[in-house]
Amino acid sequence: MLIGALAQTVGLPSQTIRFYERRGLLHPPIRGGNGYRCYDDAAITRLDLIRAAQAAGLTLAQIRGIVDLRDHGEAxxxxxxxxxxxxxxxxxxxxxxxxxxxxxxxxxxxxxxxxxxxxxxxxxxxxxxxxxx
CATH class of the missing domain: 1.20.5 (Single alpha-helices involved in coiled-coils or other helix-helix interfaces)
Structure with missing residues (x-):
C-alpha cells in the first residue's frame, strides 16, 4: 500500500510515518518503479506498536531500543x-x-x-x- 493508504489505515499523518522511518522505528519501505513508498502489513503492526508504546509513556529512543532488539532476533x-x-x-x-x-x-x-x-x-x-x- 502507498503511504497515504497506510496513513489513513493507522490514523497518522504521512509526515509522521516518514519521521519514524528516518528515526529507524519503521523499516524503510520498498520503492516502486515510480519511486513511491510501498508498505506491507508489517508496517501497520509496527506503527500500532509505536503508538501503544507512546501511550504507555515510552520515549521514541526507548521504542527504538525495543524495535532494535526485535529486529536483531531477540524478544x-x-x-x-x-x-x-x-x-x-x-x-x-x-x-x-x-x-x-x-x-x-x-x-x-x-x-x-x-x-x-x-x-x-x-x-x-x-x-x-x-x-x-
Whole structure:
C-alpha cells in the first residue's frame, strides 16, 4: 500500500510515518518503479506498536531500543517490562508530587478567600503568595 493508504489505515499523518522511518522505528519501505513508498502489513503492526508504546509513556529512543532488539532476533519482553517498571516508579513519584502541589494550592486558595486585597502592603506583590510565618 502507498503511504497515504497506510496513513489513513493507522490514523497518522504521512509526515509522521516518514519521521519514524528516518528515526529507524519503521523499516524503510520498498520503492516502486515510480519511486513511491510501498508498505506491507508489517508496517501497520509496527506503527500500532509505536503508538501503544507512546501511550504507555515510552520515549521514541526507548521504542527504538525495543524495535532494535526485535529486529536483531531477540524478544524484547524483559526489556519492555523493565521500562514499564521504571515508568511506573516515575508516575508514582509524579503523582506524589502532584498530591503535595494540590494540597499547597488548596491552602493558597483558602488563604485567598480569607484575606482582604485592601490589606496588601506595597512590599507584598500579592499577600496570598507572600510567606507568612
Amino acid at each position: 524484547p519482553c524483559t526489556h519492555v517490562a523493565e521500562l514499564i517498571d521504571s515508568k511506573l516508579v516515575d508516575v508514582r513519584r509524579r503523582l506524589s508530587e502532584l498530591t503535595a502541589l494540590e494540597a499547597e494550592l488548596e491552602q493558597l486558595r483558602e488563604r485567598g478567600r480569607r484575606l482582604d486585597p485592601a490589606d496588601c502592603t506595597n512590599t507584598d506583590v500579592c499577600h496570598i503568595l507572600a510567606r507568612h510565618g
